[in-house]
Amino acid sequence: MYAPRVFISMLGALAVFGIATYFLTQSFSTTLIETVICAVLLQIGYFIGILFLVWKERSARQALSRQNAAAMPLRDDDKVTGLPAANLNRTERFNP
Numbered sequence: 001m002y003a004p005r006v007f008i009s010m011l012g013a014l015a016v017f018g019i020a021t022y023f024l025t026q027s028f029s030t031t032l033i034e035t036v037i038c039a040v041l042l043q044i045g046y047f048i049g050i051l052f053l054v055w056k057e058r059s060a061r062q063a064l065s066r067q068n069a070a071a072m073p074l075r076d077d078d079k080v081t082g083l084p085a086a087n088l089n090r091t092e093r094f095n096p
Contacts, residue, residue, distance in 0.1 A: 010042050 017038050022031040 006046060010039070010046070013042070014039055 014035055018031055018035040021034050022028065025031060025034075
């Protein structure tokens with residue numbers, strides 16, 4: 001979800017909603033109140049959508065890390081809690 005595109009789309013939807021509400025109610029104050037309520041509902045929906053995307057990405061990364069951890073054989077001396085220590089046994093020098 002590209003944020004600027006979502007916000008511009010939301011503004012367009014709010015403008016159409018406001019115009020339609022004004023033609024239906026012929027009241028500026030009712031139109032303003034209902035448009036603000038619509039904007040809040042759109043923001044809540046956007047927030048829930050972002051939370052869902054973050055949760056889905058986190059689940060995918062955890063599944064990938066579990067799959068990688070299961071595929072990598074461990075030696076007896078590589079007992080680091082949860083992470084394989086194969087990369088720590090390097091023979092080359094550390095060059096920052």
